[in-house]
Amino acid sequence: MEFVCIETKTFEDMCIALELLKKKVETLSQRHLPKRLDKWLDNQEVCAILRISPRTLQSLRSTGALSYTQIDRRIYYQEKDVMKLVGITGYRHKSRKELEK
Missing domain, CATH: 1.10.10 (Arc Repressor Mutant, subunit A)
Known part of the structure; x- marks a missing residue:
């Protein structure tokens, strides 16, 4: 197994970017909820x-x-x-x- 070392600042930036991506996905999925098909x-x-x-x-x-x-x-x-x-x-x-x- 290979380990990769990154700086703390880089890791924190990646976490922030992932959190923003998560919020965008949640927003888009909420926007399209009413368009789901009926049973x-x-x-x-x-x-x-x-x-x-x-x-x-x-x-x-x-x-x-x-x-x-x-x-x-x-x-x-x-x-x-x-x-x-x-x-x-x-x-x-x-x-x-x-x-x-």
């Missing part, structure tokens, strides 16, 4: 949230009631769109247990 849900998660069958979910896609994105053969939905569908239309099927009550 995406797959078919199974949406069916569980809405309490519907995959076929009903397909009907919602076909009619345009629920927007989606397809990557290869997988279909994804933005969480905000699913929650909007629940909130605005109250579209949440009741389970059999709830219907029996």
